[in-house]
Amino acid sequence: MSINIYNSAALPVPVKIIVEARRSSRVSLGKNEVIVRLPKHISVADKEKIVKQFLIWAKQQIQDNNYYQFHQNKIEVYHNKQLHIFDTPFTIELEYIASGRNKLSYRGDHILKIYLLQNIPEVDQKHHIQRFLLRFTEKYFLSKIQERTIYWNERYFKEKIEKIDIKHTVSRWGSCSSSRKLSFATKLLLLPCEIIDYVIVHELAHLKEMNHSPKFWKHVENAMPAYQTHRKWLQQHGSKIDF
Numbered sequence: 001m002s003i004n005i006y007n008s009a010a011l012p013v014p015v016k017i018i019v020e021a022r023r024s025s026r027v028s029l030g031k032n033e034v035i036v037r038l039p040k041h042i043s044v045a046d047k048e049k050i051v052k053q054f055l056i057w058a059k060q061q062i063q064d065n066n067y068y069q070f071h072q073n074k075i076e077v078y079h080n081k082q083l084h085i086f087d088t089p090f091t092i093e094l095e096y097i098a099s100g101r102n103k104l105s106y107r108g109d110h111i112l113k114i115y116l117l118q119n120i121p122e123v124d125q126k127h128h129i130q131r132f133l134l135r136f137t138e139k140y141f142l143s144k145i146q147e148r149t150i151y152w153n154e155r156y157f158k159e160k161i162e163k164i165d166i167k168h169t170v171s172r173w174g175s176c177s178s179s180r181k182l183s184f185a186t187k188l189l190l191l192p193c194e195i196i197d198y199v200i201v202h203e204l205a206h207l208k209e210m211n212h213s214p215k216f217w218k219h220v221e222n223a224m225p226a227y228q229t230h231r232k233w234l235q236q237h238g239s240k241i242d243f
Contacts, residue, residue, distance in 0.1 A: 002040075005033070010059055012071045017051065027054035029067060029171045034058045065239040067170055070130055075122050078129055083112075083243075085137055086144050087193050092129075104132035112136065133243045134168050134186050141189050142166055149182060149200050156223035159207040173199045173238065176206035190241050191234075198230035 001020040026037045081092045096118035105113040162180040169185045209216035
């Protein structure tokens with residue numbers, strides 16, 4: 001296996017190219033990079049052609065869906081930024097310090113005070129902010145989304161669930177594995193509660209149908225008759241939401 005990472009002027013994040021023993025090529029949008037996987041048995045010319053096609057696709061996806069806004073925003077965006085986490089309002093306050101350590105302070109009110117070392121690069125300051133916000137959300141609100149998932153499951157689906165967790169993902173709001181594990185994007189908790197419920201119902205329906213067949217959508221509709229309204233809202237506004 002060989003791994004190469006380089007920056008492209010056309011993309012807001014680096015590109016990681018992994019050449020390995022595999023049958024087909026694949027591209028995905030990772031947390032902080034575009035990931036291209038290539039079979040090692042194909043020619044250099046074919047590799048270059050595939051990478052070019054994949055990066056055109058990635059650029060279009062990023063533009064159409066406003067992915068990687070974190071990497072493109074200036075740190076000023078976070079000054080007094082308002083966040084609603086599971087419909088609970090919070091205000092971010094930044095304070096720069098000359099020494100000590102970067103940290104988030106939360107004392108049970110609606111203020112998220114983030115202390116940042118002033119002598120580190122802005123990109124590192126932004127990464128600290130995002131890491132703190134993700135950890136805060138997971139610590140205080142994982143139980144909320146678990147409760148809502150159990151509520152919808154007991155009311156409509158009555159399926160066995162092995163695990164419910166949240167992860168920092170870029171391009172998916174939720175996922176359901178064949179092992180009956182449900183995962184939700186941390187940024188999902190920034191959406192209105194009715195949209196959170198729609199994504200929960202969507203993933204629970206996959207416990208019955210691991211596809212998007214008419215039978216799958218019927219399960220969604222039985223639990224949430226107005227799901228199409230929520231689905232449309234998510235398609236129109238979801239890409240603008242992130243930490």
